Amino acid sequence: GENVEQHPSTLSVQEGDSAVIKCTYSDSASNYFPWYKQELGKRPQLIIDIRSNVGEKKDQRIAVTLNKTAKHFSLHITETQPEDSAVYFCVSGAGSYQLTFGKGTKLSVIP
Amino acid sequence: ETGVTQSPTHLIKTRGQQVTLRCSSQSGHNTVSWYQQALGQGPQFIFQYYREEENGRGNFPPRFSGLQFPNYSSELNVNALELDDSALYLCASSLGVVGGAETQYFGPGTRLLVL
Numbered sequence: 001g002e003n004v005e006q007h008p009s010t011l012s013v014q015e016g017d018s019a020v021i022k023c024t025y026s027d028s029a030s031n032y033f034p035w036y037k038q039e040l041g042k043r044p045q046l047i048i049d050i051r052s053n054v055g056e057k058k059d060q061r062i063a064v065t066l067n068k069t070a071k072h073f074s075l076h077i078t079e080t081q082p083e084d085s086a087v088y089f090c091v092s093g094a095g096s097y098q099l100t101f102g103k104g105t106k107l108s109v110i111p
Numbered sequence: 112e113t114g115v116t117q118s119p120t121h122l123i124k125t126r127g128q129q130v131t132l133r134c135s136s137q138s139g140h141n142t143v144s145w146y147q148q149a150l151g152q153g154p155q156f157i158f159q160y161y162r163e164e165e166n167g168r169g170n171f172p173p174r175f176s177g178l179q180f181p182n183y184s185s186e187l188n189v190n191a192l193e194l195d196d197s198a199l200y201l202c203a204s205s206l207g208v209v210g211g212a213e214t215q216y217f218g219p220g221t222r223l224l225v226l
Contacts, residue, residue: 001170034214043201043217044154089153098167099144099203099215101153 002027004092006102014110019077021105023090026071032093033066033073038104039086047088048075080109115204115218123224124192132187132221136204142166143185144215145177148199160185161207189223197225 003026013019025033034049050057050064050073057064061080066073077084090102116135124130136143142161146154156169160179174190183204189196199222203215 036217043219046214046216049214098156098159098169099154100156104151104153 002030002092002094002098002100004090004100004102006090006105008105009103010106010108012108012110013080015080015082017080019075019080019084019107019109021075021088021090021107023073023092023102024071025073025092025100027092027094027100028071029094030092033064034091034093034099035064035075036089036091036101037086038089044089077107080107082109082111085109115202115216117200117202117218117221119221120219121222121224123226125226126192126194128192128225129188129190130192130223132189132200132202132223134185134187134202134204134218136183136185136202137216140204140206140216141183142205142207142213143179143183144203144205145185145187146201146203147171147196148201148220150198154201157187166207192225194225197223199223 006023031052036044037047038044050066061078063076087104087106089104092100115137118133144159145157148154157171158168159166163179176188179185199220201220203217205213205215
């Protein structure tokens with residue numbers, strides 16, 4: 001089955017700096033790559049997604065890139081704020097149902 | 112438009128018991144997926160229901176079963192509970208289309224503790 005590796009597992013940045021989270025996947029059939037943010041005790045919330053026919057997507061301070069040849073995708077957060085502190089999950093989706101989550105990155109933004 | 116809801120929020124059971132968790136999908140969605148999230152881990156796919164039929168299953172034993180109703184709400188049933196079943200159970204709803212991977216929106220989860 002699909003395997004998603006996510007790095008780093010923890011990340012601390014100063015407020016205003018950038019944060020980068022990198023993921024790899026194994027299934028060539030994967031074609032959908034959402035990113036979820038989960039605050040402590042809350043539900044995962046979709047923050048951005050990218051599909052395999054697009055290499056890069058940006059939404060304000062958040063950007064995702066996808067390299068389908070290398071099976072890499074990454075999340076970039078610029079001008080980080082304390083409210084960006086949370087666990088971020090990269091996800092790989094193939095077909096119409098199964099989403100495979102990475103193990104998560106705990107991001108701490110230090111004021 | 113209403114979001115995804117789950118009940119109950121918390122549950123305590125003992126080993127060997129059975130449990131039923133419930134999920135109401137977001138208005139307009141016809142697909143519900145269930146995930147198990149152990150502490151400190153990412154959610155793991157259990158199964159998905161699309162228009163009342165199971166549409167895919169992850170690596171979980173048969174004692175994990177489910178249903179989807181005509182209004183697209185869903186139940187997750189777990190029989191013969193084990194200590195390792197203690198986790199946050201999340202459901203996610205989406206508008207399923209053939210051949211496409213659609214955005215899944217998560218409910219708040221049910222935290223199950225097995226003693």
